[in-house]
Amino acid sequence: MKRLFTSESVTEGHPDKLCDYISDSILDAFLREDKNSRVACETVAGKGEIILTGEITSKATNINIEKIVRETIKEIGYDNSNLDIDYKTCNIYINISKQSPDIAIGVDKSLEQRENEDVISEGAGDQGIMFGFACDETENLMPMPIFLAHKLSERLAGVRKQNIVNYLRPDGKVQVTVEYENEKPIRIDTIVISAQHNENIDLKILKRDIKHKVIEEVVPKELLDRNTKYYINPTGRFVIGGPLSDSGLTGRKIIVDTYGGYSRHGGGAFSGKDATKVDRSASYMARNLAKNIVANGLAKKCEIQLSYAIGVANPISIYLETFGTELIPREEIVKKIENKFDLTPRGIINYLDLQKPIYRMTTNYGHFGKDKLPWEKVIKL
Numbered sequence: 001m002k003r004l005f006t007s008e009s010v011t012e013g014h015p016d017k018l019c020d021y022i023s024d025s026i027l028d029a030f031l032r033e034d035k036n037s038r039v040a041c042e043t044v045a046g047k048g049e050i051i052l053t054g055e056i057t058s059k060a061t062n063i064n065i066e067k068i069v070r071e072t073i074k075e076i077g078y079d080n081s082n083l084d085i086d087y088k089t090c091n092i093y094i095n096i097s098k099q100s101p102d103i104a105i106g107v108d109k110s111l112e113q114r115e116n117e118d119v120i121s122e123g124a125g126d127q128g129i130m131f132g133f134a135c136d137e138t139e140n141l142m143p144m145p146i147f148l149a150h151k152l153s154e155r156l157a158g159v160r161k162q163n164i165v166n167y168l169r170p171d172g173k174v175q176v177t178v179e180y181e182n183e184k185p186i187r188i189d190t191i192v193i194s195a196q197h198n199e200n201i202d203l204k205i206l207k208r209d210i211k212h213k214v215i216e217e218v219v220p221k222e223l224l225d226r227n228t229k230y231y232i233n234p235t236g237r238f239v240i241g242g243p244l245s246d247s248g249l250t251g252r253k254i255i256v257d258t259y260g261g262y263s264r265h266g267g268g269a270f271s272g273k274d275a276t277k278v279d280r281s282a283s284y285m286a287r288n289l290a291k292n293i294v295a296n297g298l299a300k301k302c303e304i305q306l307s308y309a310i311g312v313a314n315p316i317s318i319y320l321e322t323f324g325t326e327l328i329p330r331e332e333i334v335k336k337i338e339n340k341f342d343l344t345p346r347g348i349i350n351y352l353d354l355q356k357p358i359y360r361m362t363t364n365y366g367h368f369g370k371d372k373l374p375w376e377k378v379i380k381l
Helices: 015-033 065-076 101-108 111-115 144-161 203-218 278-295 330-340 345-352
Strands: 002-010 038-046 049-057 091-097 128-135 168-181 184-197 229-232 301-308 317-321
Touching: 002 144, 015 038, 015 049, 015 065, 049 065, 065 091, 128 278, 144 168, 144 184, 144 203, 184 203, 203 229, 278 301, 278 345, 317 330
Parallel strands: 049 091, 184 229
Antiparallel strands: 002 168, 038 049, 128 301, 168 184, 301 317
16 A cells, blocks of 8 residues: 655744744753753744743843844844844844743642652643654654655755855755655655745756755655656745744744654644743653654554643653554553653653753754754663
């Protein structure tokens, strides 16, 4: 049986990713000074404007938020208000308050501790459901469509930054359609790339450069054939980009951040949130569990759901799906998880060391599949 599946990725200059990167840069700045900082920072990007809102509670006093915003925009490469946004001249509005005391009650002291003072634990910062996933399609145990989409969008940004293709601007999107046969990826059916560029660039040159210097440098040759379709800047023009062409918002690329739609998503975004928010930390832990189940040979494909209640430390439920690929009963796999891992928010934070300023590393090209991130480590189960 054959089927097609498509995933997308975006470059760091995409307006939504610009906002994610600003929010995670602010989070890292606060964690650098105070590892116990509580941060929920949202960013909005519009025509010539950046708006920051949210809640931050921290002992850090030396944080220049406006400076962080401008340096982040500059790092991405935005310096032209006529084409996208200019880090030097854009307006920045900051409206940040402290964390609600009603939320802090449940985070500081869990329901379990309030009912039994002998139990010392922090509660989840919100209710919610989180999913983790892994499969054996690629070297980093990610689904192939999102794996290749991220590789292509990262390469698209790389050829711009390294001046290999010197007429590109920061904004860009990638889409990859993989053909599967009997649940195994066999070829690339379609690649779509839209790359922002300077004016007066010949479209034929752009298409040639993207094909030879981006696609052919990333996608394995054996996956491409004469029937593979390429749509490179299919509108014919992409000069106006970034927040000038489209508004940006933190947390709007959750499928790009996770598994490209190949696995389910709990609904909560990641960027700008510290690890007491289980939207982020429990999603990372669920990925760690799923990856270890596949890496240890217990299944070829694994999806895990964790659910939490605000102010309660222990997960309400653990759900595991192995799609018929398990080598031992699923009940045994769940028992291994329950016996080996502390899945309370504090247990996850300690196990994955999530109070360090590591979150700028996560923002672009997916939160999963990067070897340097602690939730990607493989252990013996």
